[in-house]
Amino acid sequence: MQALWLENNQLQLRQVPIPEPLPGEALVRVLRAGICNTDLELIRGYYPYTGILGHEFVGIVEQGSEQLQGQRVVGEINATCRECRFCRSGQPTHCENRTVLGIVNRNGAFADYLSLPVKNLHRVPDTLPTDIATFTEPVAAALEIQQQVTVSAAERVLVVGDGKLGQLVAQTLALTGCDLLVVGRHQHKLANLSARGIKTGLADAIQERAFDLSVECTGNPAGFELARRALRPRGTLVLKSTYADQLTFDASSLVVDEITLIGSRCGSFAPALQLLASGQVDVEPLIHAHYPLAEGLAAIERAKTKGVLKVLLEMSGEV
Amino acid sequence: MQALWLENNQLQLRQVPIPEPLPGEALVRVLRAGICNTDLELIRGYYPYTGILGHEFVGIVEQGSEQLQGQRVVGEINATCRECRFCRSGQPTHCENRTVLGIVNRNGAFADYLSLPVKNLHRVPDTLPTDIATFTEPVAAALEIQQQVTVSAAERVLVVGDGKLGQLVAQTLALTGCDLLVVGRHQHKLANLSARGIKTGLADAIQERAFDLSVECTGNPAGFELARRALRPRGTLVLKSTYADQLTFDASSLVVDEITLIGSRCGSFAPALQLLASGQVDVEPLIHAHYPLAEGLAAIERAKTKGVLKVLLEMSGEV
Numbered sequence: 124m125q126a127l128w129l130e131n132n133q134l135q136l137r138q139v140p141i142p143e144p145l146p147g148e149a150l151v152r153v154l155r156a157g158i159c160n161t162d163l164e165l166i167r168g169y170y171p172y173t174g175i176l177g178h179e180f181v182g183i184v185e186q187g188s189e190q191l192q193g194q195r196v197v198g199e200i201n202a203t204c205r206e207c208r209f210c211r212s213g214q215p216t217h218c219e220n221r222t223v224l225g226i227v228n229r230n231g232a233f234a235d236y237l238s239l240p241v242k243n244l245h246r247v248p249d250t251l252p253t254d255i256a257t258f259t260e261p262v263a264a265a266l267e268i269q270q271q272v273t274v275s276a277a278e279r280v281l282v283v284g285d286g287k288l289g290q291l292v293a294q295t296l297a298l299t300g301c302d303l304l305v306v307g308r309h310q311h312k313l314a315n316l317s318a319r320g321i322k323t324g325l326a327d328a329i330q331e332r333a334f335d336l337s338v339e340c341t342g343n344p345a346g347f348e349l350a351r352r353a354l355r356p357r358g359t360l361v362l363k364s365t366y367a368d369q370l371t372f373d374a375s376s377l378v379v380d381e382i383t384l385i386g387s388r389c390g391s392f393a394p395a396l397q398l399l400a401s402g403q404v405d406v407e408p409l410i411h412a413h414y415p416l417a418e419g420l421a422a423i424e425r426a427k428t429k430g431v432l433k434v435l436l437e438m439s440g441e442v
Numbered sequence: 443m444q445a446l447w448l449e450n451n452q453l454q455l456r457q458v459p460i461p462e463p464l465p466g467e468a469l470v471r472v473l474r475a476g477i478c479n480t481d482l483e484l485i486r487g488y489y490p491y492t493g494i495l496g497h498e499f500v501g502i503v504e505q506g507s508e509q510l511q512g513q514r515v516v517g518e519i520n521a522t523c524r525e526c527r528f529c530r531s532g533q534p535t536h537c538e539n540r541t542v543l544g545i546v547n548r549n550g551a552f553a554d555y556l557s558l559p560v561k562n563l564h565r566v567p568d569t570l571p572t573d574i575a576t577f578t579e580p581v582a583a584a585l586e587i588q589q590q591v592t593v594s595a596a597e598r599v600l601v602v603g604d605g606k607l608g609q610l611v612a613q614t615l616a617l618t619g620c621d622l623l624v625v626g627r628h629q630h631k632l633a634n635l636s637a638r639g640i641k642t643g644l645a646d647a648i649q650e651r652a653f654d655l656s657v658e659c660t661g662n663p664a665g666f667e668l669a670r671r672a673l674r675p676r677g678t679l680v681l682k683s684t685y686a687d688q689l690t691f692d693a694s695s696l697v698v699d700e701i702t703l704i705g706s707r708c709g710s711f712a713p714a715l716q717l718l719a720s721g722q723v724d725v726e727p728l729i730h731a732h733y734p735l736a737e738g739l740a741a742i743e744r745a746k747t748k749g750v751l752k753v754l755l756e757m758s759g760e761v
Contacts, residue, residue, distance in 0.1 A: 209675065214676060271700070360695060374688065375685045377681060378685075380536070381706075385701075386693075386698070388699050
């Protein structure tokens with residue numbers, strides 16, 4: 124089968140064998156996959172990874188589950204051991220022995236086939252288009268914030284970043300009824316959010332020390348700095364992006380203002396699928412391009428381009 | 443009166459006028475004052491401050507409060523406006539218009555007299571020696587951690603740092619019954635804690651990814667790094683020290699492990715006084731030296747010396 128293979132920070136289109144699912148795993152024929160900033164960071168080398176890239180996908184189960192056979196599915200990306208202290212304490216995304224689809228020791232979704240534990244798979248409702256369902260993983264990640272922090276309607280919330288992740292974080296936070304502002308640097312991206320009634324602004328004009336909660340979705344130090352300055356004393360800053368570099372911050376001001384900083388990663392798929400199916404989160408305007416897997420390298424270049432939101436890969440179904 | 447005056451990172455013993463209390467303030471004759479690491483950081487220039495240094499003290503009220511007249515008192519260090527959004531929402535230590543004794547726009551305690559709002563003062567129980575009561579402010583700061591984070595008996599807690607603050611943080615956390623370890627670099631300091639039944643160890647030998655909560659009390663990047671590495675995924679790191687420099691950290695690992703980082707500053711005086719009066723927190727072994735105010739510069743040099751814990755200044759009562 125064809126696959127986008129990462130090795131030594133070099134991405135290649137390669138022929139590789141179709142994966143052989145382990146016991147408890149299903150073989151999934153990939154229909155569509157989304158390119159995420161984490162993929163771009165992995166190519167830049169933020170974390171050493173060798174193998175097939177990609178972790179956002181919709182596919183069809185071809186082997187390994189009678190119940191899901193022939194069904195469209197999405198899949199949680201952490202394959203867990205079920206035995207370590209984190210699995211046993213209900214925190215499987217922090218499993219000590221986990222592999223992570225396209226990120227840690229497990230071949231990913233930029234390929235004709237992938238394998239994942241059956242328990243990771245969720246059936247996609249028939250009414251939900253494949254393109255839209257491909258966003259389940261990042262919408263789940265956006266929802267993780269609300270698992271970590273209580274966001275009430277009275278709160279002033281700032282989302283820093285108008286990229287793919289920032290847009291999903293903003294849409295999910297808006298559903299809480301909080302007093303939300305999203306800042307970015309691209310009028311056409313912010314326009315997506317304005318169209319849904321979400322307040323937007325340019326990053327240079329935010330009010331300092333005014334927000335109860337800020338969410339950093341840019342993955343760069345300037346975004347972190349902005350999210351920090353926007354917070355009132357005792358405010359909370361959620362770090363939602365991965366960072367290729369180290370972050371530097373004024374630790375004394377964090378102490379003096381008693382700021383809370385929270386790292387936030389993967390979330391639950393079920394509520395994400397629901398929000399996509401009901402249209403409460405609308406990802407249609409985020410889709411900027413489709414590429415066949417065979418043009419995967421061009422797709423990655425497009426995804427790296429300033430101003431471009433989600434680029435989707437389409438698999439041919441021929442191996 | 444005599445005072446230790448800081449200006450352009452230079453500390454001087456100076457004659458200055460006795461303060462004239464504003465309405466609502468009391469004039470306090472200082473009996474004893476403690477030298478804190480924040481004082482040393484201010485001298486090093488972590489924050490620009492000009493005026494009399496010092497914020498840990500016991501004194502006698504000489505003017506401004508009939509009720510407290512002639513009584514020994516300690517004083518909360520934040521003088522607040524009572525009108526801003528933080529004062530009105532019950533978070534006076536974050537008052538937007540606050541002055542802070544010996545730290546922000548308010549002359550401090552390394553002097554024969556100071557003035558503070560009457561509402562900031564707490565009477566010292568008769569049975570509580572002056573030396574011991576001088577620790578009320580740092581014990582209150584240690585207790586602030588438990589206002590921010592729930593510490594349960596089941597939790598594995600690491601305190602990094604065996605200095606003045608680390609010792610008080612350790613003693614107050616030990617009262618929760620948590621599974622506590624304190625690491626430092628000085629056998630004789632750790633011995634204070636061992637003597638109270640608190641587990642101690644050397645900083646190089648901690649178990650990584652094992653602790654639910656870690657408290658950084660060293661104020662240096664190596665301490666932060668240690669406190670970070672000790673945490674399990676979804677653990678909490680409390681920053682308790684002020685830092686002269688910026689801190690650099692691996693933001694991606696914070697995101698991947700969903701770590702919470704919390705800055706922690708001033709706490710409540712009433713429970714601190716209680717713990718000191720009941721002997722549940724024992725500060726006697728922390729007192730390493732007494733100096734008269736007239737030898738204040740030598741006292742500061744002594745406090746800077748490696749291995750030295752609390753240095754106290756004694757005021758003569760003669761002005």
